[in-house]
Amino acid sequence: MREKLVLIGNGMAGVRTIEELLKIAPEKYDITIFGAEPYGNYNRILLSPVLAGEKTIEEIMLNDEQWYRDNGIRLHKGKKVIKIDRRQRKVIAEDGTEESYDRLLLATGSNPFIIPVPGNDLEGVITFRDIHDVDRMLEATRKHKHAVVIGGGLLGLEAANGLMQHGMHVTVVHITDTLMERQLDKEAGALLQKSLEERGMNFLMSHVTEAILGEERVKGVRFANGLEIAADIVVMAVGIRPNMELALNAGIYCERGVVVNDTMQTYDPRIYAVGECVQHRGVTYGLVAPLFEQAKVAANHLAEYGIGRYEGSVTSTKLKVTGIDLFSAGDFIGDETTEEIVMKDAARGVYKKVVLKDNRVVGAVMYGDTVDGAWYFQLLRDKTDVSDIRDHLMLGQAHLGDAGHGGQNAAAAMSDDMEVCGCNGVCKGDIVKAITEKKLFTLDDVRAHTKASASCGSCTGLVEQILASTLGGDYSAAPHAKPLCKCTDYTHDEVRAAIKEQKLTSIRAVQKFLEWKTPDGCHVCRPALNYYVIAAWPAEAKDDPQSRFINERAHANIQKDGTYSVVPRMWGGLTSPKELRAIADVVEKFNIPTVKVTGGQRIDLLGVRKEDLPAVWKDLNDAGMVSGHAYGKSLRTVKTCVGQEWCRFGTQFSMSMGVKLEQITWGSWMPHKFKMAVSGCPRNCAEATIKDFGVVAVESGWELHVGGNGGVKVRATDLLCKVATEEEVIDHCLAFIQLYREEAHYLERTAPWIERVGLSYVKQQIVENEERRKQLRDAFLESQKYMQKDPWKERASEGVEKHEFVPIKQVS
Amino acid sequence: MAEWIEVGPLDEIPRLGARVIKGDEGNIAIFRTSSDEVFALADRCPHKGGPLSQGIVHGNSVTCPLHNWVIGFEDGEARAPDEGCTATYPVKVENEVVFIQL
Ligand code: SRM
Ligand SMILES: Cc1cc2nc3c(=O)[nH]c(=O)nc-3n(C[C@H](O)[C@H](O)[C@H](O)COP(=O)(O)OP(=O)(O)OC[C@H]3O[C@@H](n4cnc5c(N)ncnc54)[C@H](O)[C@@H]3O)c2cc1C
Ligand code: SF4
Ligand code: FES
Numbered sequence: 032m033r034e035k036l037v038l039i040g041n042g043m044a045g046v047r048t049i050e051e052l053l054k055i056a057p058e059k060y061d062i063t064i065f066g067a068e069p070y071g072n073y074n075r076i077l078l079s080p081v082l083a084g085e086k087t088i089e090e091i092m093l094n095d096e097q098w099y100r101d102n103g104i105r106l107h108k109g110k111k112v113i114k115i116d117r118r119q120r121k122v123i124a125e126d127g128t129e130e131s132y133d134r135l136l137l138a139t140g141s142n143p144f145i146i147p148v149p150g151n152d153l154e155g156v157i158t159f160r161d162i163h164d165v166d167r168m169l170e171a172t173r174k175h176k177h178a179v180v181i182g183g184g185l186l187g188l189e190a191a192n193g194l195m196q197h198g199m200h201v202t203v204v205h206i207t208d209t210l211m212e213r214q215l216d217k218e219a220g221a222l223l224q225k226s227l228e229e230r231g232m233n234f235l236m237s238h239v240t241e242a243i244l245g246e247e248r249v250k251g252v253r254f255a256n257g258l259e260i261a262a263d264i265v266v267m268a269v270g271i272r273p274n275m276e277l278a279l280n281a282g283i284y285c286e287r288g289v290v291v292n293d294t295m296q297t298y299d300p301r302i303y304a305v306g307e308c309v310q311h312r313g314v315t316y317g318l319v320a321p322l323f324e325q326a327k328v329a330a331n332h333l334a335e336y337g338i339g340r341y342e343g344s345v346t347s348t349k350l351k352v353t354g355i356d357l358f359s360a361g362d363f364i365g366d367e368t369t370e371e372i373v374m375k376d377a378a379r380g381v382y383k384k385v386v387l388k389d390n391r392v393v394g395a396v397m398y399g400d401t402v403d404g405a406w407y408f409q410l411l412r413d414k415t416d417v418s419d420i421r422d423h424l425m426l427g428q429a430h431l432g433d434a435g436h437g438g439q440n441a442a443a444a445m446s447d448d449m450e451v452c453g454c455n456g457v458c459k460g461d462i463v464k465a466i467t468e469k470k471l472f473t474l475d476d477v478r479a480h481t482k483a484s485a486s487c488g489s490c491t492g493l494v495e496q497i498l499a500s501t502l503g504g505d506y507s508a509a510p511h512a513k514p515l516c517k518c519t520d521y522t523h524d525e526v527r528a529a530i531k532e533q534k535l536t537s538i539r540a541v542q543k544f545l546e547w548k549t550p551d552g553c554h555v556c557r558p559a560l561n562y563y564v565i566a567a568w569p570a571e572a573k574d575d576p577q578s579r580f581i582n583e584r585a586h587a588n589i590q591k592d593g594t595y596s597v598v599p600r601m602w603g604g605l606t607s608p609k610e611l612r613a614i615a616d617v618v619e620k621f622n623i624p625t626v627k628v629t630g631g632q633r634i635d636l637l638g639v640r641k642e643d644l645p646a647v648w649k650d651l652n653d654a655g656m657v658s659g660h661a662y663g664k665s666l667r668t669v670k671t672c673v674g675q676e677w678c679r680f681g682t683q684f685s686m687s688m689g690v691k692l693e694q695i696t697w698g699s700w701m702p703h704k705f706k707m708a709v710s711g712c713p714r715n716c717a718e719a720t721i722k723d724f725g726v727v728a729v730e731s732g733w734e735l736h737v738g739g740n741g742g743v744k745v746r747a748t749d750l751l752c753k754v755a756t757e758e759e760v761i762d763h764c765l766a767f768i769q770l771y772r773e774e775a776h777y778l779e780r781t782a783p784w785i786e787r788v789g790l791s792y793v794k795q796q797i798v799e800n801e802e803r804r805k806q807l808r809d810a811f812l813e814s815q816k817y818m819q820k821d822p823w824k825e826r827a828s829e830g831v832e833k834h835e836f837v838p839i840k841q842v843s
Numbered sequence: 844m845a846e847w848i849e850v851g852p853l854d855e856i857p858r859l860g861a862r863v864i865k866g867d868e869g870n871i872a873i874f875r876t877s878s879d880e881v882f883a884l885a886d887r888c889p890h891k892g893g894p895l896s897q898g899i900v901h902g903n904s905v906t907c908p909l910h911n912w913v914i915g916f917e918d919g920e921a922r923a924p925d926e927g928c929t930a931t932y933p934v935k936v937e938n939e940v941v942f943i944q945l
Contacts, residue, residue, distance in 0.1 A: 551876075553899075554913075577860045579899075584897075589894075589909070593897075834855055834856075842848065
């Protein structure tokens with residue numbers, strides 16, 4: 032017999048929990064849902080666009096009744112539960128329907144608050160919460176002229192805008208002098224008011240409603256200052272109150288909402304609660320993003336996976352009034368312990384404020400230009416130290432470097448056939464269609480369904496914007512650190528810490544200790560874990576070829592037709608007749624179709640059959656060449672220019688410096704690929720300032736640059752320091768690599784890593800602290816003892832991984 | 844009824860790995876899971892023909908090396924939301940030796 036799960040409240044949070052549960056434990060429960068509303072489940076936040084005539088009810092349904100049938104869920108729609116009998120473990124609805132439960136989930140949402148003034152029950156007084164309310168408002172727009180909306184918050188303004196779209200004369204009454212004062216500061220509130228006034232909305236600010244006038248039907252509104260105005264309908268949008276009556280009557284502990292712990296359980300552990308009816312760590316929420324986080328945790332717990340915890344959310348806000356862009360998040364008012372940076376361009380109607388505390392973003396409010404809202408929110412969530420980027424923080428996340436769609440960032444302005452994701456050829460229209468038809472809510476969903484932003488990721492911001500503009504609401508994930516992958520709830524940093532502290536020296540040991548959710552992990556976590564264990568325990572851990580991406584397993588790059596490419600190392604970009612002759616011979620001997628000079632100063636042999644790889648390598652090895660690791664999360668190339676060896680401007684011997692660096696650093700596994708370059712003078716012909724570690728020679732020595740990237744998103748290096756001798760160049764280089772190896776997340780290149788931890792931190796570890804530098808350098812050299820073996824030679828001549836290259840059988 | 848063809852010793856397929864059977868009508872990938880179950884799929888991803896034998900094996904599935912589609916062993920179906928299917932072949936292991944039916 033399956034256990035019985037009953038859900039009370041067929042709304043956004045409750046049904047989301049059921050969806051999450053069905054994903055992970057579809058067979059576990061026999062599920063029943065009670066919903067007071069007479070429909071399936073719909074997207075409540077889109078009621079605003081429905082009211083404004085931009086969407087229809089059909090378009091906002093999330094799950095129709097067929098969905099409930101398909102998933103074997105008993106839906107009691109239009110039935111309000113009036114009693115929970117905890118002793119007998121059953122719930123009873125208004126019409127007498129009873130269902131017993133083993134576990135109960137409360138998701139009753141909230142009720143609109145009705146201000147206690149005379150006349151608040153007259154006909155024509157409407158709240159804004161559900162489809163029924165929208166129907167009533169739409170009906171009023173057909174018959175009446177004057178609307179008064181009480182409440183200048185998010186809901187009130189969206190209601191006012193909707194009614195105005197239908198030609199009503201709308202007055203918004205607000206109790207303070209700033210609209211949306213919980214989301215906006217005075218400055219932004221004033222800009223908002225101005226643009227709404229330009230559209231024809233009227234405001235009565237700092238007005239306190241005293242009575243609603245009329246006999247049976249609303250006729251007008253009177254304020255405390257004596258003013259009276261005419262009204263045919265009055266929309267109450269002054270706030271919401273968690274709907275906890277049912278829980279209270281059942282003796283479940285409530286304060287401002289139903290009190291739950293981090294696993295979303297109420298004081299009765301059989302009874303869970305999620306959504307707006309809940310109070311968690313003293314906080315109640317009124318936006319969807321945190322509720323979806325709660326849903327995930329509750330589902331996880333109901334499925335008895337039991338490791339997820341909800342730890343609260345920071346939310347951000349946008350207003351769904353077409354043509355008005357505003358964004359706010361966190362503590363945007365600040366106090367005496369915070370500082371603020373403000374940018375204002377009154378002519379363009381743009382205002383931005385970022386609030387900082389101890390060099391971290393704690394809040395932001397923006398009006399008119401909200402492109403960087405997601406970025407500020409990210410900085411806030413990640414608690415990034417922004418001291419190094421402070422001077423250009425207000426200019427935004429300089430999208431200029433992005434390949435593919437540099438400069439293009441106003442998603443709303445894009446037409447449907449404009450390409451968003453250049454890697455996978457996904458247009459805006461495809462994404463919008465997937466979001467609406469497949470009912471997607473998160474970036475991960477969009478990635479899975481459309482592949483947009485699933486490859487290089489440079490269009491992530493754009494996809495997020497499309498998501499936001501399509502859905503209207505705010506769906507940025509809650510601010511918990513991202514788990515490593517779907518197989519675990521632990522983050523990269525937590526996993527790395529456990530590997531070190533517990534001395535975990537194999538992937539299995541990590542998965543066991545951290546209770547991985549899948550038996551073998553997946554293609555995302557296994558390569559990361561493999562790297563983390565060998566980076567932490569170079570002597571003890573054994574590399575696991577089966578957890579490596581094919582390129583690193585086969586030591587060659589797989590091509591689209593299943594053949595491979597071979598790139599031998601050319602130290603510092605230098606070669607010789609002997610090497611070139613060997614390459615020419617090998618190409619002819621194995622009929623290799625393409626020979627190409629790469630962007631990394633060496634030669635690529637493309638189209639080699641897998642079976643031929645060991646023999647190709649053998650011939651190259653015999654001429655003294657080794658793997659160039661063109662496939663590896665490891666040192667790729669060290670580009671050099673001719674330098675003082677030949678060049679009339681050269682100030683140092685850049686070729687030999689480059690060769691030395693390459694010889695000492697090749698072979699090491701790293702979080703991502705790592706590229707270096709050495710230029711002989713500031714003309715910088717080796718392009719050292721877009722490399723992970725770049726060296727530029729000057730008369731008096733060497734400038735060391737770090738964190739450059741030339742790929743998807745161009746980033747010029749930061750200057751680390753200047754040194755005098757070659758030995759110092761090497762020491763700093765090795766220490767930098769080791770710090771990166773020990774601390775960056777898998778697949779995080781030095782550029783995003785430095786942006787995350789800050790250049791000051793890297794300087795402090797490597798430049799300012801000689802002891803630490805030496806220690807890092809020595810750790811790197813120690814690890815190189817195990818790493819510097821030519822993988823080609825091992826496979827070509829020493830019989831390593833033989834099975835990789837030969838078929839097990841031939842049939843015909 | 845097609846006959847069972849001997850492929851080779853189970854040992855020669857790495858755990859959580861694969862080997863290739865070369866055939867006239869395209870290759871077949873033969874996989875071994877962490878619990879020593881063996882499965883065979885046509886070595887062609889339903890997406891753009893990527894060689895599945897070169898992917899990362901996890902649970903009863905493999906991730907294609909070209910664009911990360913995940914293909915299930917039992918039915919050859921791509922994991923949702925991707926859609927596509929690749930041919931499967933019956934296999935069995937007897938006395939540590941793998942056999943396939945073509
Ligand atoms: C062969 C080569 C292109 C060429 O014909 O010139 C190349 C080929 C590939 N690059 Fe590259 N990149 C090559 C130089 C570059 C450069 C130029 C450079 O190094 O000076 C860059 C920009 C510089 C940089 O990395 O900062 C470059 C930025 C990328 C990126 C984006 C990296 C980023 O951090 O933004 C990727 C994608 C990735 O790594 O995820 C990539 C990925 C690839 C892959 C590995 C794609 C893949 O996963 O299959 C290609 C492998 C083809 C193959 O089988 O050989 N390649 N790639 C170049 C090999 C250089 C070498 O000798 O090893
Ligand atoms: C017009 C509007 C615009 C919004 N815009 C946004 C936005 O842009 N961004 C954003 O993040 N959020 C927005 N919200 C808020 C968001 O819709 C809510 O936070 C969310 O719907 C709450 O989910 P819930 O499941 O807790 O409650 P609900 O979705 O309200 O679901 C609760 C359900 O339980 C039912 N119920 C209650 N009591 C009982 C009972 N005793 N028996 C049976 N059924 C019962 C109710 O009828 C209701 O259907 C908006 C809300 C509204 C009204
Ligand atoms: S070589 Fe680099 S730029 Fe060219 S197609 Fe491949 S990944 Fe893209
Ligand atoms: S070919 Fe397999 S995922 Fe594209």
